[in-house]
Amino acid sequence: xxxxxxxxxxxxxxxxxxxxxxxxxxxxxxxxxxxxxxxxxxxxxxxxxxxxxxxxxxxxxxxxxxxxxxxxxxxxxxxxxxxxxxxxxxxxxxxxxxxxxxxxxxxxxxxxxxxxxxxxxxxxxxxxxxxxxxxxxxxxxxxxxxxxxxxxxxxxxxxxxxxxxxxxxxxxxxxxxxxxxxxxxxxxxxxxxxxxxxxxxxxxxxxxxxxxxxxxxxxxxxxxxxxxxxxxxxxxxxxxxxxxxxxxxxxxxxxxxxxxxxxxxxxx
Numbered sequence: 001x002x003x004x005x006x007x008x009x010x011x012x013x014x015x016x017x018x019x020x021x022x023x024x025x026x027x028x029x030x031x032x033x034x035x036x037x038x039x040x041x042x043x044x045x046x047x048x049x050x051x052x053x054x055x056x057x058x059x060x061x062x063x064x065x066x067x068x069x070x071x072x073x074x075x076x077x078x079x080x081x082x083x084x085x086x087x088x089x090x091x092x093x094x095x096x097x098x099x100x101x102x103x104x105x106x107x108x109x110x111x112x113x114x115x116x117x118x119x120x121x122x123x124x125x126x127x128x129x130x131x132x133x134x135x136x137x138x139x140x141x142x143x144x145x146x147x148x149x150x151x152x153x154x155x156x157x158x159x160x161x162x163x164x165x166x167x168x169x170x171x172x173x174x175x176x177x178x179x180x181x182x183x184x185x186x187x188x189x190x191x192x193x194x195x196x197x198x199x200x201x202x203x204x205x206x207x208x209x210x211x212x213x214x215x216x217x218x219x220x221x222x223x224x225x226x227x228x229x230x231x232x233x234x235x236x237x238x239x240x241x242x243x244x245x246x247x248x249x250x251x252x253x254x255x256x257x258x259x260x261x262x263x264x265x266x267x268x
Contacts, residue, residue, distance in 0.1 A: 026247060032240040033057055040237050060241035069226035072138055073207055074249070076222055079142035080206040081199050084153045087146065089195065092157030093183075097166070110151045118148065118211050126215055136218050144216065145206040152205070153198045160194025161187065204250050 032040065036053040060066060091110075095103065125144060126135065134140040164187050172182035210224035217225060227242040234242075 029240055029243045029247070033237075033244040035237075035240075037235075037237045040240075056237040056241045057244075060238055060245060063230075063238070065221070065226050066223070066245075069221050069223045070245075070249075072220055073222040073224070076138050076142045076145060076213070077203050077206040079139065080145040080149060081202045083142060083146040084149045084202045085157075085195060085198065088150050088153030088198070089157045091150075091154045092159075093161050093187075095154070095158040096161035096164075110154050113147070114151050118144070118209075125212070129216060135216065136220055137216075138220055140216050141213050141222065142206070144212040145202075145209055148209065148212075149202040149205045152201045156198040156201065157191070157194060160191045160197075163194075164190045200254055203253050207246070207250055 031049050031052075033056055034052045034054065035042075035049060035056070036051060037056060039051070040056075094100075095107065129135045129137070129140045134143075168186050168190075169182045172186045173179060177185060208224060210222075210228050213222040213225040214228060221229065223246060227239075227246065231239065231242075
């Protein structure tokens with residue numbers, strides 16, 4: 001009993017430590033974003049601010065190009081999720097259900113794609129999209145983000161489909177369902193938590209990616225590219241507001257689909 005209590009205490013202590021480690025930077029950025037600009041350089045900063053102001057956030061939101069870049073980021077992230085799941089989920093299903101020649105090699109190749117940094121591919125990508133007429137286009141950025149997210153999507157969905165009982169799918173087929181019908185009615189509902197997890201990873205990758213968006217766009221920039229372009233000439237308050245504004249959509253997106261993650265982890 002004492003060993004069980006000790007293990008549980010260590011587990012809770014580790015969870016609390018990790019939560020503090022993650023939340024403290026968010027909290028400091030948030031209070032700095034809502035600190036009056038006259039007090040932004042005060043040091044040390046109180047953990048509980050005595051005065052708050054929305055002037056900095058209003059200044060950031062009203063800055064030229066910010067709101068269009070937010071919309072661009074959301075559209076690119078949504079396109080990336082759709083493209084990624086349409087391409088990655090069937091690949092994960094094939095890895096989970098079929099045994100074919102080159103299966104292991106395909107898995108290695110999927111992982112090897114993460115070895116190539118986007119920086120060395122920037123010039124070929126820019127030239128290719130110029131030739132295709134897709135330069136300075138949100139679709140081109142979404143395609144690059146999809147390529148970056150596909151390895152995660154394939155691995156996550158493959159693991160999820162492996163966990164779905166193959167016998168249930170076969171039973172549905174013996175009762176009259178086609179393979180496609182069994183997938184839609186049996187496998188897909190059971191795999192929704194895993195697909196939600198893949199969507200979260202994809203959204204976060206797309207939302208935070210800055211290099212490809214900076215190289216491939218000039219007028220239709222995403223929010224990270226827009227913030228990066230004005231970072232060196234912006235006041236410190238603008239940087240804090242931009243950091244908070246970039247974090248909030250990802251948090252809201254995770255909050256909205258958290259129930260799927262809880263189901264994936266076995267919570268009730």
